[in-house]
Every structure is written in structure tokens, then in C-alpha cells.
Amino acid sequence: xxxxxxxxxxxxxxxxxxxxxxxxxxxxxxxxxxxxxxxxxxxxxxxxxxxxxxxxxxxxxxxxxxxxxxxxxxxxxxxxxxxxxxxxxxxxxxxxxxxxxxxxxxxxxxxxxxxxxxxxxxxxxxxxxxxxxxxxxxxxxxxxxxxxxxxxxxxxxxxxxxxxxxxxxxxxxxxxxxxxxxxxxxx
Amino acid sequence: xxxxxxxxxxxxxxxxxxxxxxxxxxxxxxxxxxxxxxxxxxxxxxxxxxxxxxxxxxxxxxxxxxxxxxxxxxxxxxxxxxxxxxxxxxxxxxxxxxxxxxxxxxxxxxxxxxxxxxxxxxxxxxxxxxxxxxxxxxxxxxxxxxxxxxxxxxxxxxxxxxxxxxxxxxxxxxxxxxxxxxxxxxxxxxxxxxxxxxxxxxxxxxxxxxxxxxxxxxxxxxxxxxxxxxxxxxxxxxxxxxx
Numbered sequence: 001x002x003x004x005x006x007x008x009x010x011x012x013x014x015x016x017x018x019x020x021x022x023x024x025x026x027x028x029x030x031x032x033x034x035x036x037x038x039x040x041x042x043x044x045x046x047x048x049x050x051x052x053x054x055x056x057x058x059x060x061x062x063x064x065x066x067x068x069x070x071x072x073x074x075x076x077x078x079x080x081x082x083x084x085x086x087x088x089x090x091x092x093x094x095x096x097x098x099x100x101x102x103x104x105x106x107x108x109x110x111x112x113x114x115x116x117x118x119x120x121x122x123x124x125x126x127x128x129x130x131x132x133x134x135x136x137x138x139x140x141x142x143x144x145x146x147x148x149x150x151x152x153x154x155x156x157x158x159x160x161x162x163x164x165x166x167x168x169x170x171x172x173x174x175x176x177x178x179x180x181x182x183x184x185x186x187x
Numbered sequence: 188x189x190x191x192x193x194x195x196x197x198x199x200x201x202x203x204x205x206x207x208x209x210x211x212x213x214x215x216x217x218x219x220x221x222x223x224x225x226x227x228x229x230x231x232x233x234x235x236x237x238x239x240x241x242x243x244x245x246x247x248x249x250x251x252x253x254x255x256x257x258x259x260x261x262x263x264x265x266x267x268x269x270x271x272x273x274x275x276x277x278x279x280x281x282x283x284x285x286x287x288x289x290x291x292x293x294x295x296x297x298x299x300x301x302x303x304x305x306x307x308x309x310x311x312x313x314x315x316x317x318x319x320x321x322x323x324x325x326x327x328x329x330x331x332x333x334x335x336x337x338x339x340x341x342x343x344x345x346x347x348x349x350x351x352x353x354x355x356x357x358x359x360x361x362x363x364x365x366x367x368x369x370x371x372x373x374x375x376x377x378x379x380x381x382x383x384x385x386x387x388x389x390x391x392x393x394x395x396x397x398x399x400x401x402x403x404x405x406x407x408x409x410x411x412x413x414x415x416x417x418x419x420x421x422x423x424x425x426x427x428x429x430x
Contacts, residue, residue, distance in 0.1 A: 020217070027210050035206035045204045052206075056213040065348070065388045078389060098202040124197045131194075146191060147198030160391055162319070174190060181190075 008072045016063040023063075027056050030073065033148075034080045037158075040143050041084040043095025051087050055080035074150070074157035081140075081158050088136075096132065099124045130180040138173035145170055261372055262410025263322075263340040263350035264403045266361060285383075286326070287318030295323050304339045304411065307428040312337070320350050320386060335415040337429070342408035348388030351412065353401070354380040362419065364402070366426045371404030373419050381414075402426055 008029065014022035034055060038048035059079050066075060088094050099121055131139060144155040145166075152170075156163045260266070295315050296303050303323060305311075312325035321341045328334035340350050355361060355374060362373045381398045382390040402413045402422040411429060413422055 020214070023217075024210060024214060027213050031209050031213075032206050035209075036203055039203050040198075040201070049207065049209060053209055053212050053216065056209070057216045060217050067348070067387050070387055075387065075389070099197070099200050100202045121200075123193075124200050127193055127197050128201075131197075142194060143198075146194035147201065149195060149198065157387075157389075160385075160389070178190060 009069060012063070012066060012072045013068055015060070016066055016068075023060055026072065026076075030076055031056070033073070034076065037077055037148055038080055038084040038087075040097065040147050041081065041094075041140065042088050042091070043097055044087075044091070047087040047091060047095075048084065051080055051083035055083045058083070071154075071157075074154040077150075077154070077158040078160060082160075094132075094136075097128060099128060127181070130177055133180055134173060134176055137169065138176055141166060141169045142173050142177070260349065261370060261403050262405035262408075263320075263343050264353065264410060264412065265349040265351070266353045266355060266372065266374070286316035286324040287322070288316060290315055290317045299323060299341070301339065301341060304337060304429050306337065306425065307430050309428070318383075319391075322350055333415070335413070335417075335425070337414075338410075338412045340410040340412075342410075347386065348384050350384060350410070352382045352384055352390070353398075354382070364404075364419070364423060366402075366404040366406070366423060369404045369406040371402060371426070373400075373402045373422060374398075375400045375417075375419055375422075 008026060011022045011025050011029075015026060031052060034052045035048055038051040038055070039045060042048050042051065055076065059076050062079065066072070101121070131142060134142070140159060141155065141161075144150045144158055145152070150158060152163055152166050155161070155170075156166045159166070161169070290298070292303065292311060292315050295301075295317050298317060299321055301321075301323065304325065306325075309327070312327050313329065314326040316324040316326070318324055318338075320343070323339045325337040325339070326333060326335075338351075343350065353374060360375060362375070364371045364373050379398055379401075381401075385391050398414050400415060400417040400419075400422060402417070402419075402425075404411055404426060411426070413426055413429075415422075417425070
């Protein structure tokens with residue numbers, strides 16, 4: 001996952017001591033990944049923008065509690081995730097995600113034929129709808145681990161869970177997803 | 188293709204709108220330190236300082252517009268005043284899964300190497316949990332109907348965040364007390380929010396609850412907290428029975 005400005009630890013430390021310029025650098029460096037995170041959790045661009053804005057404002061206020069040397073990205077994403085959850089709860093629903101029409105396989109395969117591209121898109125849509133039928137808890141952990149490609153440790157921080165809980169919840173969510181898909185996708 | 192790989196592939200194919208530049212809006216919303224502290228906030232700070240120095244009288248915090256005002260730290264506990272308590276949803280399974288791993292007393296003793304607290308004159312706790320950051324929780328009652336909750340936290344390493352943050356609403360009472368000479372505080376009469384903090388000092392989302400009567404004290408580097416429906420005197424009586 002992209003979105004890591006150089007030496008963010010130093011920027012965070014400077015921002016912690018009130019350096020607004022340093023904080024602005026962090027906002028520039030992380031706003032895209034923060035937006036992607038919030039959008040995938042809420043399914044709404046408007047809610048995601050609001051969650052990101054509030055998240056950064058709260059992060060600024062919380063910086064005195066940021067521990068020097070710890071990674072900034074998961075710390076920030078935790079705040080953004082909380083804001084996104086608040087907005088999702090307030091909206092009482094989550095918008096549907098969509099697959100890009102021109103989606104290209106991430107597996108690095110050669111360019112697919114038009115027929116294969118259509119089939120690939122259909123397969124992805126089927127998988128996406130199955131993910132969306134899962135509970136919020138299952139979906140959130142799969143979103144962090146696979147859609148955002150966060151590590152287990154980063155997911156644990158972002159979702160305020162213990163690492164072991166992330167591991168077990170991911171396994172359960174995958175099992176439920178397999179059940180949703182039936183024999184469509186093999187393990 | 189494995190399911191995990193298919194999910195990564197799907198994630199990279201999702202149609203995510205192009206984000207707009209939020210920097211100007213964020214910068215406009217940042218709170219800057221005020222050049223002059225408002226009168227009412229100054230009053231609140233003065234009262235807080237008096238409490239730290241005197242550690243004797245009951246403190247009734249005046250209403251203040253301060254967003255957050257740190258008041259007291261005792262061992263692994265930090266008490267802060269806030270304008271308004273955050274909304275707290277009931278714990279879906281009571282304290283189960285919140286305090287840590289449920290263990291036996293013997294396991295807790297073996298795994299922490301601590302001399303565990305015991306409440307003289309009372310039966311053994313109904314449940315024992317081994318929580319993060321070397322905290323042992325003793326629960327009397329059930330996770331959904333707690334009669335008494337006692338926590339024992341080993342001295343935290345210097346510079347590490349506290350284990351618990353208590354948010355007390357302006358107007359709440361925070362009374363400095365002495366437990367057989369050990370420094371303590373009693374929070375009673377009004378509800379306050381308890382947040383368990385992780386090693387980074389961030390609240391653990393699933394470990395936030397409302398409490399009413401709590402006594403916290405520190406003895407020989409160990410922090411104890413006692414929670415239940417307790418009068419100040421009853422809480423002090425129980426605290427003195429902790430061995």
C-alpha cells in the first residue's frame with residue numbers, strides 16, 4: 001500500500017511539538033491512503049472525506065499522546081477508522097463498492113482477452129458481493145488485511161484489536177466467505 | 188487463485204473515487220493553543236493545581252469550556268476532565284473478552300510472577316483475567332453483573348502511557364484519599380468513562396465502559412483499582428483489606 005512520506009517519524013515528532021508545517025506534510029503524505037481506508041469502510045465519498053478531515057483534526061489534538069518512534073500510519077488509520085465507523089453508524093448503512101470497468105488483474109498476468117476481462121470482472125463482482133454480505137466485523141478485518149493490504153500488526157492497530165484477535169477473526173471471516181461462495185472459489 | 192490472493196486482486200480493482208485535496212480544510216479546522224487562556228479555564232486549572240498540592244479536600248470541578256484538562260495521575264491511572272463524556276455503548280458480553288484472558292488464580296500467579304492481591308475476609312474472586320500490560324483483574328459476580336472488580340497493575344516502565352484513563356465530566360467529584368498512608372483517589376457520585384489504553388497510549392476500542400464509584404491507590408509501585416457500587420468509606424474499608 002502506497003502513501004508513506006519519507007521520514008514520517010521525524011515529521012510526527014516535529015508535529016507533536018506544534019510544528020504545523022510538519023503536520024501539513026503528514027496530511028499531504030497520508031490523505032490518499034486515509035481516504036481510501038475511509039471510503040472502503042463507508043462506501044461513501046462524502047462520508048469518507050468527512051471522516052478523513054475529522055481524523056486529521058483529531059490526530060493533531062492527539063499528537064501529544066503519540067509515542068515517539070512508533071509507526072505513524074497505523075496510528076493515524078486507527079483514528080480515521082474510528083471516524084469512518086462513527087459515520088457508518090450514523091448513516092445506518094454502508095454504501096456499495098464497485099469494481100472498476102477496466103480492472104486489471106493484480107497477479108501480473110498478461111493482458112486478458114476481452115472475454116477473459118469480462119469474466120474476470122464478473123468473478124470479482126461476485127466476490128465483492130459475497131464480502132458485502134458478511135458482518136461489519138468480518139468485512140472490516142478483510143478490508144484491512146486484503147483490500148488495504150495492511151499487515152496483521154497494522155490491522156490490529158487500525159481496528160484497535162489484539163494481534164491474536166486479528167488472526168482469529170481473519171480466519172473466521174475467510175471461512176464464512178468461503179461458505180458464502182460455496183464451491184465458486186477454491187481455497 | 189487462493190481466496191486471499193483473489194481478495195487482494197479485488198482490492199486493487201475496486202473503484203475508489205479520486206480523493207480531493209483535503210489539506211486546506213484540515214488546516215482551517217486545526218485547533219491552535221489560545222494566546223490567552225480564558226478566565227474560566229484558568230479557574231479550572233487553579234482548582235486542579237490546588238488539589239494536587241493539598242490532596243485533602245473533595246474537588247468539585249467547575250464547569251469549564253476546556254476540551255480536556257489533565258488532573259491527576261496515580262500509578263497506572265490518569266484522570267482527566269472533559270466537557271462532555273463520550274457516548275459509551277454497553278459492553279455486549281459484559282466484561283468477558285474485555286479485560287483479557289480468563290485464567291485461574293494459580294495460572295495468573297505463575298504467568299505474572301506477581302504476588303497476587305487477595306481481599307482478606309472475602310472469598311476468592313469468581314473470575315480472574317490476565318490483561319495486557321501485566322494487569323490482573325479479579326471479578327466478583329459475573330461478567331454481566333459485577334459486584335466488585337479489583338485490578339492489580341505492576342509498576343509501569345518510566346515513560347510508558349498509563350493503563351487506564353478515566354474521563355470525568357465537569358462537575359464530577361474526585362477526592363484524594365489515603366489508604367493506610369498510600370496515596371489514592373476516590374471517584375464517586377457521578378459516572379465517568381473508563382478507557383483501557385494500549386502500550387501506545389491509545390484507547391482500546393472494545394474496552395471502554397461507564398463506571399460510578401472507583402477507588403485507585405498506589406502501594407509500593409503497584410496500582411490497585413477497586414470498582415463497584417461503593418460508598419467512599421466502604422471502598423476504603425475494602426482497600427485496607429487488600430493484602
